[in-house]
Amino acid sequence: MCLYASFLQFFRQLVRHQSTDASLILERSINRVQLLGRVGQDPVMRQVEGRNPVTIFSMATNEMWRSGDVETSPAGDVSQKTTWHRVSIFKPGLRDVAYQYVKKGSRVLVEGKLDYGEYVDKNNVRRQATTIIADNIVFLSDNIRERDQ
16 A cells, blocks of 8 residues: 555544444534524423423524615614524533523523424424524523522
């Protein structure tokens, strides 16, 4: 085997992990999300039989822009679009802290990954859902209070 081929093989192993099955090559990828916004509802904790509990809340992010030519009309109309996100927390310590301290209107930074799934609604219609699976939350509001107070 020539030196170049050896180097190439070594380099590929650094970049990706090769399984025992030569036809299956796993490459590294990233599924990472950061959202900065306000909580839309107090969290709820749900538990499906046989599974770990999950804390769920909604979160809004806003996008704002000026319409028209900003250079000639700096006082142009400001438009805003709000996007709602569903946040789910399975991580035991974080799940409990979020349930206790996250409140409607709180400003938070959520870090996690995107998850796509399906469910069947009350009318037996199959629906698709996008969820942020949170693995970190940074509390930015000053008004953090315990749920029981």
